[in-house]
Amino acid sequence: MIKFTIITLFREAIEPYLKTSMMWKATEKGLAEFDFVDLREFGLGPHKSVDDTPYGGGDGMLLRCEPVFAAIESVKAKEPTAKVILPTPAGATWNQKTARELAGDAHYIILCPHYEGYDERILTLVDYKVSLGHYVLTGGELPALIIIDSITRLIPGVLGGEQSAEIESFSDGDNIEYPQYTKPSDFRGMKVPDVLLSGNHGEIAKWRESHTKKAE
Ligand code: SAM
Numbered sequence: 001m002i003k004f005t006i007i008t009l010f011r012e013a014i015e016p017y018l019k020t021s022m023m024w025k026a027t028e029k030g031l032a033e034f035d036f037v038d039l040r041e042f043g044l045g046p047h048k049s050v051d052d053t054p055y056g057g058g059d060g061m062l063l064r065c066e067p068v069f070a071a072i073e074s075v076k077a078k079e080p081t082a083k084v085i086l087p088t089p090a091g092a093t094w095n096q097k098t099a100r101e102l103a104g105d106a107h108y109i110i111l112c113p114h115y116e117g118y119d120e121r122i123l124t125l126v127d128y129k130v131s132l133g134h135y136v137l138t139g140g141e142l143p144a145l146i147i148i149d150s151i152t153r154l155i156p157g158v159l160g161g162e163q164s165a166e167i168e169s170f171s172d173g174d175n176i177e178y179p180q181y182t183k184p185s186d187f188r189g190m191k192v193p194d195v196l197l198s199g200n201h202g203e204i205a206k207w208r209e210s211h212t213k214k215a216e
Contacts, residue, residue: 001105002155003033004148005082007071008112009050011036013141023149026158034148037075042067051115060116068111068122075109082107083127087143088117089136091129094147096170102128103154110147112140174215178208 006014017023018034026032043050044066051061076082085108092098102108111122123129132143152158154165169177181192195207 001031001033002103002152003035003079003082003107004152005035005037005075005079005107005109006112006144006148007037007039007068007075007109008139008141008144009039009114010112010139010141011038013139014112014145017145018148022153022158026152026155029157031155031157032152037071039063039067039071042070042074054116058116062116063113063118063122065119065121068118069125072109072111072125079107082109084108084125085110085128085130085144085147086118086123086126087112087132087140087147088129089131089134091131094130094132094143094150096150098128098130099147099150100154103151108151110140110144112144114139114141170215176213176215178211 008014015036018027023032023034027034039050040048044064050063050067052064054060054062072084083106087110111118111126130143130147132146137143159165165171167177169175181196185192185197193207195203198204
């Protein structure tokens, strides 16, 4: 069983996706569990404030240490071995190899910063810093979903065909899966390669092998 606890101010941005398609199936099959911690509950003062302005000046608001530490500690009190994942442009770029390494019997806490980011001291709690690439998103919610989805679909039993994850793109380094086609065999003059209609499994395997590419 893999478990993700998502610490966020915007549960509503994340939850519908986890109740859809393969993520929903994973929970229905008892292979994955997703739950949420509302960071606001750990906010300070009457307004439950979770952020403040940066020392040294600058635009935007940063997540403060106190609510984040309290939220993470509340999860760790029940699950001391849970590992913390932080989506951040300063992290290592996410890839299939890392997703595979993390896909197992484990509990991950994903912290979703928002606004201008987070107080640097929060990094002392973090096990994995993950970047989605060289662009800036509004918050950690989309990265959290991408991290959860890419890990959870690799848990044995989540995908229908057990081979699905073994032969798809990035299953072997930077390979990109061969082109695939379905019915009709001729759509507006665009024909499916004859070999795929031949029933000759050896030739089909050769064709697929020769049409597997490297990622750009
Ligand atoms: N001020 C930050 C900077 O310049 O690096 C950007 C903050 S961004 C608006 C708010 C949060 O979204 C980040 O702290 C991070 O959690 C998440 N985020 C944005 N872009 C990301 C990316 N490329 N990969 C992972 N997380 C990202």
